Amino acid sequence: MVDKDRQAPGVLGIVGGGQLGRMLVQAARELGVDCMVLDPHADAPAVQVGAGHVPGGLFDADALARLASLADVVTFEIEATDAGVLGGLAERGHRVRPRPGTLAVIQNKLRQKEFLRAHDLPTSRFEPLERPSARAMLDFGLPAVQKLQRGGYDGRGVHIVRDETSLASLLDGPSLVEAFVHTRRELAVVGARGIDGEVRCYPVVDMTLGESTNMLEMLTAPADVPAVIADAARDLARRTIEALDDVGVFAVELFLDEGDDLLVNEISPRVHNSGHFTIDACRTSQFEQHVRAVMGLPLGDTTQRRPAAMVNLLGEAGFCGPPVLEGEPEALSMDDVHVHLYGKADCRAHRKMGHVTVLDDTLAGAVAKARRVRDVLRIRGRDPVPGSN
Numbered sequence: 035m036v037d038k039d040r041q042a043p044g045v046l047g048i049v050g051g052g053q054l055g056r057m058l059v060q061a062a063r064e065l066g067v068d069c070m071v072l073d074p075h076a077d078a079p080a081v082q083v084g085a086g087h088v089p090g091g092l093f094d095a096d097a098l099a100r101l102a103s104l105a106d107v108v109t110f111e112i113e114a115t116d117a118g119v120l121g122g123l124a125e126r127g128h129r130v131r132p133r134p135g136t137l138a139v140i141q142n143k144l145r146q147k148e149f150l151r152a153h154d155l156p157t158s159r160f161e162p163l164e165r166p167s168a169r170a171m172l173d174f175g176l177p178a179v180q181k182l183q184r185g186g187y188d189g190r191g192v193h194i195v196r197d198e199t200s201l202a203s204l205l206d207g208p209s210l211v212e213a214f215v216h217t218r219r220e221l222a223v224v225g226a227r228g229i230d231g232e233v234r235c236y237p238v239v240d241m242t243l244g245e246s247t248n249m250l251e252m253l254t255a256p257a258d259v260p261a262v263i264a265d266a267a268r269d270l271a272r273r274t275i276e277a278l279d280d281v282g283v284f285a286v287e288l289f290l291d292e293g294d295d296l297l298v299n300e301i302s303p304r305v306h307n308s309g310h311f312t313i314d315a316c317r318t319s320q321f322e323q324h325v326r327a328v329m330g331l332p333l334g335d336t337t338q339r340r341p342a343a344m345v346n347l348l349g350e351a352g353f354c355g356p357p358v359l360e361g362e363p364e365a366l367s368m369d370d371v372h373v374h375l376y377g378k379a380d381c382r383a384h385r386k387m388g389h390v391t392v393l394d395d396t397l398a399g400a401v402a403k404a405r406r407v408r409d410v411l412r413i414r415g416r417d418p419v420p421g422s423n
């Protein structure tokens with residue numbers, strides 16, 4: 035049931051003021067929901083677009099309590115916050131959505147894998163690896179993947195061990211080891227669960243990741259896969275989100291292996307890079323959907339209007355300082371090219387500075403245009419980094 039007695043749109047508190055927070059604030063404002071953003075920086079991307087600012091660190095218990103006292107509902111745009119402190123706030127009656135308990139499970143990749151196994155959701159074989167050693171990796175069997183239990187993101191904290199030569203560079207710290215999946219494709223499904231328990235998923239998308247960086251290079255939506263696989267992916271994402279039994283937007287990253295089986299790689303308890311295309315391509319964006327879900331409003335229509343391709347705009351290596359954008363006029367002279375810049379003051383190597391969604395009548399047309407955009411549109415810091423060339 036939706037909150038029928040809601041008198042005013044209410045205030046949404048957001049932990050973290052990065053680009054995800056920024057796009058949440060933009061969507062919230064259109065629904066008449068005011069936002070307060072906790073972030074150390076007064077010029078954070080989410081604060082720039084008209085949210086109130088609560089200064090402080092994301093692990094600062096007093097700052098989190100201050101945010102909660104100013105908001106009707108608290109949510110987060112990043113997993114790097116204190117789930118225990120948020121749990122204490124929830125116990126004292128603050129609405130925190132998704133639940134801090136869900137965040138705590140997802141923050142720890144081992145607990146997350148255990149959650150998947152406990153709910154019979156297919157995922158690669160794994161074992162805890164509290165003290166990483168070559169011996170333990172060999173006993174588990176290669177090829178395998180070592181993942182730090184906590185703190186990893188965007189490929190950091192993940193070490194792929196294809197053969198014995200990579201055993202010398204194991205990561206330090208409590209980890210898990212999982213079987214290497216020979217993937218045909220990396221897919222993702224973003225979905226939302228409302229406070230009435232309804233789940234709505236967006237179309238499955240295909241993510242091409244950089245060979246060495248493990249970062250997203252191009253996303254296509256919908257994924258170019260047979261309908262049976264697309265349906266199975268959405269069904270698996272739905273079951274995963276239902277198992278979480280929580281409220282908000284979640285992203286489910288999937289592997290399609292060489293036998294065409296789907297495995298859950300990981301879950302994000304928040305809006306996600308793989309859902310950015312929904313702003314321009316779908317009837318309801320993932321950001322509006324998250325605001326609707328956590329504020330107790332009905333979920334919106336997830337239908338995609340046109341095929342889409344999305345590329346991230348990353349800072350070029352070798353430079354830092356205020357961003358310099360090149361090629362924007364050329365990019366914007368193409369039809370249905372949507373540039374989103376995050377307003378970050380400092381442009382460093384590989385930093386996410388923005389993204390571009392390209393729409394077209396066909397997926398192939400969108401991909402071709404997105405490649406042209408990627409060729410002409412560049413962002414780098416104004417100043418060369420000393421010592422690099």
Ligand SMILES: Nc1ncnc2c1ncn2[C@@H]1O[C@H](COP(=O)(O)OP(=O)(O)O)[C@@H](O)[C@H]1O
Pocket residue numbers: 158179181186187188189190192212213214215216217220243248287299300
């Ligand atoms: N078990 C696996 N088999 C093959 N590749 C994997 C496996 N686990 C992770 N990877 C690769 O590493 C990337 C990052 O791993 P992931 O667990 O998604 O961590 P992150 O939190 O950095 O996104 C994946 O997108 C995939 O390309």
Ligand SMILES: [Mg+2]
Pocket residue numbers: 287300
């Ligand atoms: Mg991932």
